[in-house]
Amino acid sequence: MTKDRTAYENNDYLRSMRRYLLTTLAAVFSFSLAATAQKKIFEDDFKDNRNGWRLRHDSNFLVEIKNGALHIEKYQKNFVSRGCLWYNKNIPDFNTLKDFSVTLYAKFKSGSDIFDMIDFQWGTTPQPVDRSKQRLPSNSLYQLNFIVTGEVRLDYFDNNWSYFVRKNIKQALGAQFDPHNINKYEIAQKDSLVIFKINDKEVLRHFCNPIAGNSIGFQECLKTAWELDKIVIYENIDKPVKTSVADTVRQQISPTFKYPSGKDLKVYPNPFDHDLYVNFYMEREDNVQLSLIDMNGVTLQQHHRKLTAGVQNLRLYADVPPGTYVLKVQVGNKAMTTTLLKE
Numbered sequence: 001m002t003k004d005r006t007a008y009e010n011n012d013y014l015r016s017m018r019r020y021l022l023t024t025l026a027a028v029f030s031f032s033l034a035a036t037a038q039k040k041i042f043e044d045d046f047k048d049n050r051n052g053w054r055l056r057h058d059s060n061f062l063v064e065i066k067n068g069a070l071h072i073e074k075y076q077k078n079f080v081s082r083g084c085l086w087y088n089k090n091i092p093d094f095n096t097l098k099d100f101s102v103t104l105y106a107k108f109k110s111g112s113d114i115f116d117m118i119d120f121q122w123g124t125t126p127q128p129v130d131r132s133k134q135r136l137p138s139n140s141l142y143q144l145n146f147i148v149t150g151e152v153r154l155d156y157f158d159n160n161w162s163y164f165v166r167k168n169i170k171q172a173l174g175a176q177f178d179p180h181n182i183n184k185y186e187i188a189q190k191d192s193l194v195i196f197k198i199n200d201k202e203v204l205r206h207f208c209n210p211i212a213g214n215s216i217g218f219q220e221c222l223k224t225a226w227e228l229d230k231i232v233i234y235e236n237i238d239k240p241v242k243t244s245v246a247d248t249v250r251q252q253i254s255p256t257f258k259y260p261s262g263k264d265l266k267v268y269p270n271p272f273d274h275d276l277y278v279n280f281y282m283e284r285e286d287n288v289q290l291s292l293i294d295m296n297g298v299t300l301q302q303h304h305r306k307l308t309a310g311v312q313n314l315r316l317y318a319d320v321p322p323g324t325y326v327l328k329v330q331v332g333n334k335a336m337t338t339t340l341l342k343e
Helices: 002-035
Strands: 038-044 061-066 069-074 085-090 100-110 117-123 141-147 151-157 161-168 183-190 193-198 201-207 215-220 225-236 266-268 275-282 286-294 299-307 310-317 323-331 334-342
Touching: 061 085, 069 085, 069 215, 100 117, 117 183, 141 193, 141 215, 151 193, 151 201, 161 201, 201 310, 275 286, 275 323, 286 310, 299 310
Parallel strands: none
Antiparallel strands: 038 225, 061 069, 069 225, 085 215, 100 183, 100 225, 117 141, 117 215, 141 151, 151 161, 161 299, 183 193, 193 201, 266 275, 275 310, 286 299, 286 323, 323 334
């Protein structure tokens, strides 16, 4: 009896293990399907210039392909030479309205300007702005700046720099991070979010309104030298983003949340998880700054926008750890604050 029971229990154990293994394999297989549901649309390892990168060498800038890397450099500091290198490349199969990911393997070489950074752009190729004309050219792009001391900034450009969010990521990077080594930088657009990872560690997640374009690029305004060792672009072929091009990141209105009108600052929910909905009234068009500040007085996120008069309904994504925070809304010379709890 004991022997038969032991055999039964062993068989039951084997059956359980088999079910577990089958379930695990199914989950892994499903994940693999989801993870590989992407189409590679561009890759370059810079062993040569087969993709026709625009090279340059003059008294201000150097762009060259050498020793398997794309080298981008500005020779003089910003206050000495105000010129900027807008270096963009159109990718024929790239559509920035869709979900995508761009992975760069890059290293910072030298700097010594106001700050040292690597930046990356996507959207439309910037055109010169002639303000004597009534119609300005359509310039619409995002720029993600990584300041190597431990800060990331997401900018939005639509003929003017009208929006950005900053985040301190020094602690997330850790003491072992060295920008002078080749690191993996990944920028992904997914479900109207911009997600930025460094060496597979997520350091920024923020709302965006996808914009039309097929351009990638870099902006070099500071005395900086850095090298791009490899770039790979994937497009998510399963779930394209459906959005109106007319919607801009400057006024993100939640379609499922209704606000009361009024002149006081209202922020919902409180406590919050990640999403924050901010409501306030403006008597006239003005510049607005929203700052998310921790209890040590450190600004973790900052948003600048120019908004028209009326009731403002803004949606923010606060990827901050649990704790107590202050949201400060500066409208012109007027400041409004409220205390928030992150669960």
